[in-house]
Amino acid sequence: MNLQNLRSRYEEYGLGCIFEEIKNYAKNAVEISLKESADRQIPIGASKFGGSPDLPRSEPWPVNEQTGEPLHFIAQINFSEVSEFDTQGELPGRGMLYLFYDCARMPWGYDPKDGAFKKVIYAEDTSELERKVAPFENNEAFAATSLNFANATELPDLESDLVGDIEMSDDEIDAYWQMADDFCERRSENKILGHSDNIQGGMELECELVTNGFYCGGDEDCSEPEFEKFRQNIGEWTLLLQIGSNDENEMMWCDCGKIYLWIRKNDLREKKFDKSRLVLQCD
Numbered sequence: 001m002n003l004q005n006l007r008s009r010y011e012e013y014g015l016g017c018i019f020e021e022i023k024n025y026a027k028n029a030v031e032i033s034l035k036e037s038a039d040r041q042i043p044i045g046a047s048k049f050g051g052s053p054d055l056p057r058s059e060p061w062p063v064n065e066q067t068g069e070p071l072h073f074i075a076q077i078n079f080s081e082v083s084e085f086d087t088q089g090e091l092p093g094r095g096m097l098y099l100f101y102d103c104a105r106m107p108w109g110y111d112p113k114d115g116a117f118k119k120v121i122y123a124e125d126t127s128e129l130e131r132k133v134a135p136f137e138n139n140e141a142f143a144a145t146s147l148n149f150a151n152a153t154e155l156p157d158l159e160s161d162l163v164g165d166i167e168m169s170d171d172e173i174d175a176y177w178q179m180a181d182d183f184c185e186r187r188s189e190n191k192i193l194g195h196s197d198n199i200q201g202g203m204e205l206e207c208e209l210v211t212n213g214f215y216c217g218g219d220e221d222c223s224e225p226e227f228e229k230f231r232q233n234i235g236e237w238t239l240l241l242q243i244g245s246n247d248e249n250e251m252m253w254c255d256c257g258k259i260y261l262w263i264r265k266n267d268l269r270e271k272k273f274d275k276s277r278l279v280l281q282c283d
Contacts, residue, residue: 001152013179014172021166022155029154029194030085031187032147034248039144045096045129047078049190050249051144053098054129055121061135062100062119070135071100071119072142074251074259075243078126082192085149090193090238092271095124099241099261101278103140106254109279110206110216120261122273143249152188156195161202161234189244189258196239196260199281204234207262207277236264240276257282 003026010019039051046054053073055061062071077097102117123129134141156162158176168176187197196203206216208230241261245252253259263276 001154003153006153006155009179009183013175015175015179018158018166018168018172018176019155022158022163025156025160025162025195026153027194028085028087029152030082030192031150031152031194032190032192033150033188034145034147034190034246036248037144037146039131042144042146044131045078045126047076047081047147047149049075049145049147049243049251050142052131052133052141053100054096054131055098056123056125057128057130059121059123061132062121064102065116066113069102069104071117072103072140073134074099074101074142075241077147077192077241081147082149085151086193087151088193090268092122092124094126095122095271096126096129097122097241097273099243099278101259106280108217108281109277110210112210112213112215114210115277118278120273120276120278122271124271142251145246145248149192152191152194154194157198159198159201160195161204161231189242189246191242192240194239194242196242197244197258199257199283203260203262203279203281204237205231206279207237208233210277236266237262238265238268240268240273253280254282 007019010016034049042048044054053076063069064071079092080094082091083093098121100119105117107114107117158166209216212230239260240263242258244258245256258281260279261276262279267275
């Protein structure tokens with residue numbers, strides 16, 4: 001899907017004017033497709049969801065910083081496998097990204113304390129990786145899936161914090177959501193970069209507020225003047241990784257939800273992946 005294809009799609013639904021409003025937000029996404037694979041068949045150091053992680057030998061198994069309990073392994077991404085699809089050069093050209101998460105508690109990410117329930121590791125040197133088994137009493141590991149990558153050009157949905165308020169008639173609103181429904185099954189639930197597929201609204205402002213110590217799990221009115229200075233920074237956040245609920249490795253995020261890993265663009269450039277924020281949304 002390229003930008004011209006997106007233009008044609010919007011025009012087909014009578015939404016050409018909406019396309020013009022948001023076209024400048026177009027971004028490249030690296031879509032991820034999953035393939036069920038036995039973990040032993042996936043080479044050490046290859047990208048995958050689930051299974052056992054291939055960590056540097058000196059890297060201990062990550063734990064919940066509050067409880068001391070081991071976290072669940074979710075994903076590892078080998079950036080050298082992704083680099084040819086990173087058309088805007090946003091990611092490191094090499095190294096491994098690992099995501100661990102507390103799947104027993106599944107925190108939503110709207111509390112500044114929720115950072116203790118996930119661990120993001122970046123290992124630039126992948127010369128000495130070791131496949132490590134989860135230190136759980138029971139076998140709580142997700143089934144392994146190998147990953148394939150492909151490019152897609154994306155526009156933000158109208159609930160994105162980036163877009164703001166766009167004047168639309170009732171017919172245009174109906175047409176927009178009809179278009180979204182018609183094409184939702186063609187979109188990958190899993191991706192690197194691009195725009196988030198929101199379930200419960202935009203997340204950029206939430207990430208900015210939570211990072212600055214605000215609790216966002218209540219009925220906060222983010223239109224208040226005190227939040228304006230934070231709203232100005234939402235363009236600094238970018239989606240790093242989105243993982244949907246799936247049957248291939250039996251990942252289920254609450255009620256058919258998704259987990260999203262967000263990072264400030266400057267932290268991404270400086271490879272400070274530990275500063276990323278995880279958000280869970282579901283129906």
